[in-house]
Amino acid sequence: MRPRSNRDLFGDSQRVGGGGNEKSKPISSRHRPFQICRVDTTAAHRLRALPRLLGAQSLRRSRDPADHWRHHGPNRFPPGTGPFKFVEWTPQQRIVFERFPDYWGHKAYVDRVILRIIGDTTVSFTALQAGDIDMTERAPYEWIKEIRDGKLKGIGFAESRYSAGRAIEFNVADPPFNNKKLRLAVAHAIDRKEILQAAYFGFGEPSDQVYPKGHKWYFEGVPSPAYDLNKARALLKEAGYKGEEIEMLGSMGGTQEVEIATVQAQLKKIGMNIKIKMAERGANVQMRRKGQYAFKLSGDPGVNPNPVDLYLPIHACESDPRNRNQNESGYCDKEVDALLRAAAAEHDENQLRALMRKVVTRLQEDAPIVTIGHTSRFFALRDHVKGFTTAYDGEFVWGGGGLNRAWLDK
Known part of the structure; x- marks a missing residue:
């Protein structure tokens, strides 16, 4: 299956306007926020993956992450060179990114990524099952076994083999x-x-x-x-x-x-x-x-x-x-x-x-x-998440794939 373009990437039809006779208009899922859960709530682990996610617009603010943190605080941190640009960080709740159109490499298919912070793996997996999020990292091993054995439907996984x-x-x-x-x-x-x-x-x-x-x-x-x-x-x-x-x-x-x-x-x-x-x-x-x-x-x-x-x-x-x-x-x-x-x-x-x-x-x-x-680490993801792979170290973005190559087929 090929990654769909902005034009043909859409999910359920949605009526626009207020009249009952309005025609249904397909809504591109690229414009729907891609919601991910990150389980580890310690600051060091939350920020570890961000430099690869963030784009050059953030980088231009400061070339020294430590200096940037001291002068601007966590809500405007960090710089980076990745396919997304930093929008906001609400501590202990979420980090928001937007697609960086001038990224030098493979440009992201999705426009917006919301990284939600959930401190418990069971809670995060329940949110995934309920459809509240699209993907979660460090999914519990017992649930991955259930997915592998075909006992949980509508959910797949991406494996980081030696992370x-x-x-x-x-x-x-x-x-x-x-x-x-x-x-x-x-x-x-x-x-x-x-x-x-x-x-x-x-x-x-x-x-x-x-x-x-x-x-x-x-x-x-x-x-x-x-x-x-x-x-x-x-x-x-x-x-x-x-x-x-x-x-x-x-x-x-x-x-x-x-x-x-x-x-x-x-x-x-x-x-x-x-x-x-x-x-x-x-x-x-x-x-x-x-x-x-x-x-x-x-x-x-x-x-x-x-x-x-x-x-x-x-x-x-x-x-x-x-x-x-x-x-x-x-x-x-x-x-x-x-x-x-x-x-x-x-x-x-x-x-x-x-x-x-x-x-x-x-x-x-x-x-x-x-x-x-x-040991492996796993991203669990809804079946409508397409194109996402991770590397040996469990990164969100890497040379051969990651979030910038993922799209939502719904």
Whole structure:
């Protein structure tokens, strides 16, 4: 099916004027607001996708987003170079965009997009079913399973295959997980497939590296701790663990409650006494940055085309273990640090691969982070939404598709 033009894009006929004898006039659905729900209510996540959505008219206001925010406030933020221009932002309610006709790339089919902020995935999906919105991001996995199995009619989905990496991250700067044998005991006790099945309804692929198997930057043949409960128990004994309670940190909401409970049950099999601590996102971030945790669930930012951009920020040595930036584990290995710095300056791909293979090998041996796998994220959308696709990282707009290529067939 081809994208319809403004002229032939219309839905139900609508009478215009006041007389009963007026003829029906088709109304182009391009002029009907395209309503989307964004579930995450934290400002950082709401604004992450906006620069790609917004057009050059916004960009001309300021070329420095931080400066623009300081001087003009959130209702006139942000600049960008995308196919839509910013109209308004009502905090905690909605963000409105309009089509930017001078966009340099593929111009949008729809004239107006309303991004509604709904703080609960169930509420957002109910709104989608009721027809109050056209599309929602981060649709609940249980509902996506129902759609896939043909049990929910009138709704489809777009999948972002590798938008979220799942992992267990240790605070290696402090006891008890400054003990490598204890970290490796956990690594050998984790059943990745069971975790993904329990928390994500099977929408995920187990992996022992930051990149998924089969990816260009996944290194075949690099040894990693395999699932082996006997090995895990032996390492636990060698680490000197005697049943002390260890707290595991998670974030409230989403799938983490199920995910962390599954990990807790798996570690109980080898004799570890794990207490779960769920914290609101802001408090969670503060504890991670200050090193005030033992180990935690971690969400990697998906797959990045450049492995240095993915590995270096979370593994490079940082100066203050009580004021961490992106390296929340507090891991600092001089050899790994030097390899990553060399990789950042390397332009030959073969040499880069050799350096990164050494980095991955050392990280598997040290286990500051144990990768669980990669999960999909989903946009659920009404059947009348046509042409929308998303990329591996779950963006609204990307090089091969997105909102600027979507239209409403109604």
